Amino acid sequence: MPIATINPATGETLRTFDALTPEQLEHKLQRASDAFSRHRRTSIAQRAEKMRRAGELLDAEKEKWARLMTMEMGKTLAAARAEAEKCAWVCRHYADHAERMLAARPVDVGGTARGEVHFLPIGAVLAVMPWNFPFWQVFRFAAPGLMAGNVGLLKHASNVPQCALAIEEIFLRAGFEEGVFQALLIGSDAVAGILDDPRVAAATLTGSTPAGQSVAERAGRNLKKTVLELGGSDPFIVMPSADLDAAARTAARARCINNGQSCIAAKRFIVHAEVADAFAERFVAEMRRLRVGDPMADGTDVGPLATAAIRDEVAEQVRASVKAGARVLTGGEPMEGPGFFYPPTVLSEVPEDAPAYHEEVFGPVATIFRAAGIDEAIALANDSVFGLGSSVWTRDEDERRRFVDEIEAGMTYVNAMVASDPRLPFGGVKQSGYGRELGEFGIHEFVNIKSVWIEDGAPETLPDAE
Numbered sequence: 155m156p157i158a159t160i161n162p163a164t165g166e167t168l169r170t171f172d173a174l175t176p177e178q179l180e181h182k183l184q185r186a187s188d189a190f191s192r193h194r195r196t197s198i199a200q201r202a203e204k205m206r207r208a209g210e211l212l213d214a215e216k217e218k219w220a221r222l223m224t225m226e227m228g229k230t231l232a233a234a235r236a237e238a239e240k241c242a243w244v245c246r247h248y249a250d251h252a253e254r255m256l257a258a259r260p261v262d263v264g265g266t267a268r269g270e271v272h273f274l275p276i277g278a279v280l281a282v283m284p285w286n287f288p289f290w291q292v293f294r295f296a297a298p299g300l301m302a303g304n305v306g307l308l309k310h311a312s313n314v315p316q317c318a319l320a321i322e323e324i325f326l327r328a329g330f331e332e333g334v335f336q337a338l339l340i341g342s343d344a345v346a347g348i349l350d351d352p353r354v355a356a357a358t359l360t361g362s363t364p365a366g367q368s369v370a371e372r373a374g375r376n377l378k379k380t381v382l383e384l385g386g387s388d389p390f391i392v393m394p395s396a397d398l399d400a401a402a403r404t405a406a407r408a409r410c411i412n413n414g415q416s417c418i419a420a421k422r423f424i425v426h427a428e429v430a431d432a433f434a435e436r437f438v439a440e441m442r443r444l445r446v447g448d449p450m451a452d453g454t455d456v457g458p459l460a461t462a463a464i465r466d467e468v469a470e471q472v473r474a475s476v477k478a479g480a481r482v483l484t485g486g487e488p489m490e491g492p493g494f495f496y497p498p499t500v501l502s503e504v505p506e507d508a509p510a511y512h513e514e515v516f517g518p519v520a521t522i523f524r525a526a527g528i529d530e531a532i533a534l535a536n537d538s539v540f541g542l543g544s545s546v547w548t549r550d551e552d553e554r555r556r557f558v559d560e561i562e563a564g565m566t567y568v569n570a571m572v573a574s575d576p577r578l579p580f581g582g583v584k585q586s587g588y589g590r591e592l593g594e595f596g597i598h599e600f601v602n603i604k605s606v607w608i609e610d611g612a613p614e615t616l617p618d619a620e
């Protein structure tokens with residue numbers, strides 16, 4: 155894939171970049187290693203001051219960052235502004251809480267000894283990131299990582315190089331030393347060599363399942379830890395006790411957020427038979443109401459898909475599903491024009507052998523399923539290789555408990571759409587990946603959890619050797 159900015163609203167190539175040469179890459183890896191030896195010795199309070207400053211820059215220059223995101227990957231300007239604000243929030247969150255999250259914890263080991271658990275930095279962490287939330291995906295890794303004393307190496311998606319460089323600039327202007335956070339303009343073919351390099355301690359990848367498999371395999375060979383945030387095909391379950399109007403409104407938003415390109419977008423709508431027709435009617439009306447168009451314009455709800463290849467893949471998944479027997483309730487064909495637009499689409503009666511049944515559709519395409527009761531709803535929800543988020547709509551306490559306990563997903567939101575939040579862990583099960591970002595669990599993924607035993611007096615008994 156060329157490293158280039160191609161405006162998805164017009165198809166125009168605005169800027170291309172050369173990939174780093176092997177010598178330039180070597181220089182950056184060494185710089186990361188040198189920076190780590192100093193960054194790890196800074197206090198958490200010093201790091202927090204810089205992280206807060208990064209948050210201030212995100213807020214103060216929100217409009218500039220938002221326009222950059224919209225230009226490179228087509229999200230609406232309103233969504234891009236909200237993304238910049240959320241990045242500022244995650245910077246503030248870890249600046250405020252890292253001290254507590256990383257504080258050594260005493261453990262009662264009896265006798266005259268003191269037990270402690272310490273959380274220490276591990277080194278340079280490689281982050282392989284996707285284009286869909288080009289700032290947020292990076293900040294949600296970098297804010298806890300840098301606060302923990304690690305340094306970051308970013309291999310961003312090839313279609314958002316200017317976002318990658320902008321984030322490096324933000325951390326530098328915030329006061330972090332050169333080398334603490336670096337964007338590497340490289341193709342995915344250079345990732346394996348970086349994972350082999352002893353100066354790189356671990357890797358985190360957000361992206362597709364095949365990319366996750368490839369990175370996990372190489373990192374595993376090197377015995378390096380990985381966190382993987384991969385694809386999803388989230389269920390959105392509606393039961394008879396739900397507020398149908400609120401559910402339908404949220405359903406359209408949850409499916410079309412970020413132009414339909416979110417890992418945690420609701421993708422499969424599983425509705426109890428008693429309310430299936432009433433929900434479908436409201437949902438289709440909400441999907442038709444969304445305005446598709448120029449992502450820079452006020453009032454646009456859905457912009458273009460990020461690349462021509464993604465638009466073509468979505469169109470093919472829908473075409474093949476219709477051929478297999480799915481019914482189109484709205485949308486269903488790519489839109490005319492130079493940009494990569496695809497309309498909000500709803501499919502029903504999707505057979506099991508249709509691509510839209512099992513595959514992740516990364517565009518504004520919803521599938522509706524009818525369930526006879528809660529057992530069938532849960533079975534349908536779990537009939538997926540993915541297990542990222544899930545949204546359930548019910549006012550019944552027993553149903554809530556069953557959904558929370560039995561849906562195979564990293565997240566279950568009740569009467570709300572799934573959304574990431576710096577305070578809560580984020581991640582999936584099954585082929586949606588492993589490990590967690592955000593919350594306290596997120597900052598603990600890439601630290602050395604060190605046990606410390608301090609003997610202050612004469613030990614009466616020695617601990618067992620192991």
Ligand code: NAP
Pocket residue numbers: 155282283284285286287309310311312313340341342343345360361362363364365366368369382383384385386416417418514516542582586587
């Ligand atoms: P992608 O093709 O997997 O790309 C993601 C990143 O991985 C890019 O930087 C890409 O580089 C790199 N990459 C691709 N193949 C690689 C390989 N074999 N080895 C090393 N790096 C590789 O994914 P995408 O199409 O951009 O993003 C959409 C996918 O991401 C969807 O499946 C979505 O659900 C998932 N996603 C998951 C989360 C989550 O938190 N769980 C969040 C957002 C998106 P190039 O650009 O150079 O190819």
